[in-house]
Amino acid sequence: MKVNAERFLADLHRLREFGASGIGKGVVRPAFSEADLASRAWLAERFSAAGLEVRYDPVGNLFGLAGAERSLLLGSHSDSQPEGGWLDGALGVIAALEIARAAQEAGAPPVSVVSFEDEEGRFGVTTGSAIWGGALSLDQADLLTDRAGITFADARRRIAGWGGPFVDPARFSAFMEMHIEQGPWLDDAQEAIGVVESIVGIRDMRITFSGQQNHAGTTPMHLRRDAVQGMVAFNTLISERFANVVTPQTVWTVGHVAVHPNASSIVPGRVTFSMQWRDGDPDRLARMEAIIREAADEVAAHQGLGLDFGPMLGLAPVEMDAGLRRALEEAAEDVVPGRWRRMPSGALHDATNVSRHMPVAMLFVPSIGGVSHTFEEDTAEADLVAGLRVMARAVQRTSSG
């Protein structure tokens, strides 16, 4: 089985033309946009030309099914962020297509392909694969809205004529996804391949400190109960305490802050902020949660503030399948000896949802400068091709094992 790098790159560049932003290699191809629907129609033709059976499901996930009763599934997503890069998702779809084609040409065990819809979350979070994986019901999904207030139900009406039933996950023996790293580790180390060990778990909650809204001129410092100063002390405290618990891959973020009444001459009476943390180890996530709750309690007690924890949303870490991982590692060592590493995925991917049905594994190629979700996102051509070859070799190992 021999992949064709030129054909792969040509298809990748052709896909980029759907929604090309006109700025660098950027694309604007959000789920259910004209560009997204046109690109899916083109993908369907390419699947068909590769001898795959084209199937849309009711939410826009596009499959190219190999004839066999049971096959390996490869793929990713081809929708983009509102201002996205040309490879985020698209790379995994086109690599899957090329490998399915090469398998067919070589008479190797057949490979099916998928492009999931709305991974980038115009409506939900990894919406298409979440529904197919069973994490999100269709009824729940239909109520989701985008920023303009359009519901998922309305959006998917645009493909009402195209869709058949959901594809039975039992058709597939395993799933592999190739993706850009979206972080700096590989690029910094000048390595070509990352074999994902796990997709990190996420915990996310809102924390509210309530103090006493008061006059910023006449209220002495020692009598203030200032909610913003509570948030400041809390952030300082958790940064100190996390130091003994975290790894270099652990991350935490206070990304959203809302102050009330938010006026320069009023001591803030209330602040609500998001507290999100991610790690591959469920125990570490739990230890961090304990630190967060204790630190917030201590700050509230010390500063005389009220404290409220919102509901905690959590996604457990997803372990990659050991056998598939080994196949990817051995293939990486064959193709780019000494220039690959094992690593966690800090971002969510469709593989998270697919893992509810079957073993999954993921492969990363470097992101130049570590940037993504921007028109500047890119990867060196040699790394794209290395990724394709590693994936193809791992597929051969898996199919023959």
Place this chain on the structure above:
Amino acid sequence: MKVNAERFLADLHRLREFGASGIGKGVVRPAFSEADLASRAWLAERFSAAGLEVRYDPVGNLFGLAGAERSLLLGSHSDSQPEGGWLDGALGVIAALEIARAAQEAGAPPVSVVSFEDEEGRFGVTTGSAIWGGALSLDQADLLTDRAGITFADARRRIAGWGGPFVDPARFSAFMEMHIEQGPWLDDAQEAIGVVESIVGIRDMRITFSGQQNHAGTTPMHLRRDAVQGMVAFNTLISERFANVVTPQTVWTVGHVAVHPNASSIVPGRVTFSMQWRDGDPDRLARMEAIIREAADEVAAHQGLGLDFGPMLGLAPVEMDAGLRRALEEAAEDVVPGRWRRMPSGALHDATNVSRHMPVAMLFVPSIGGVSHTFEEDTAEADLVAGLRVMARAVQRTSSG
């Protein structure tokens, strides 16, 4: 000269009925509201009945002029916050009226009275006295808008028929203002009177830290340039460094915070926040400014953030006139021996603006619980009367001196 406490309290309660909120003693009497205009019409009648010449100026400031060529001016404001207390401003106006009446009855040197308009800043900041004092031109003021977008020019058209020219400040020899403290010091110490030494100066500016907006899952902590964490470090640093510089009366406030893009899964790329500080000593205000600028520079350099200081708004501290202060201090010691103190005013007052034309002084009575700008604001009746007697006695000393 003998003030009449019952008459004073009766007028104070009558004024409260204009805009009475129905909740405790609270009032809703913002500048140019129906309640405000009705209360001014009533005040004008009372001024007239006390033998004072009624004069509205073009911006709604209401004077009751004593016949003399030159007289002392007493007063404050009678507009309220959108949800205000019954004494904030009103106390100083009615005390002035009672003292002017008592002076007239006793044949003492005449006293004029004023109720300034929009001290509470529906449009600007201490708008009526700022215009009369010359800090704000009428043309500038007319462009100011309230939260609903109504201009000051439109609002003051409601009194177009009432107003004469501006009253010549040269008619007055000095200004004294009685006011509620709006802070906790007197109430905490169970003292009855505060003689104001100075109205603190204010400095206020916007500070912006700019980092790198990025993916909250894939961006490692050591590579982040997180604007919110810059704000956290800055707040911690200035709190430490201020400790060696400030007095118990010094205050500083971060009351307004705006984060961009303000999403829980995105490392914050930018935060703009207000930094306001107040103190009676111009040197201390300058030392604090230096600490603020240095701390922000250090945090920005250390965390790789961009830094922008917005324009700094400043109001210099206003010293109370030494002679008027001494008269108030001696009167306080006569009326409530050992139960008064010298203190700064942390809040702005109309006296700040009037000080551009003549010597000024201020007298505080306690605020129960230190609260104001709320329906709950109140002061014990005995303290109201003590304040009236101290002011009357100081007027006598001043007029006879």
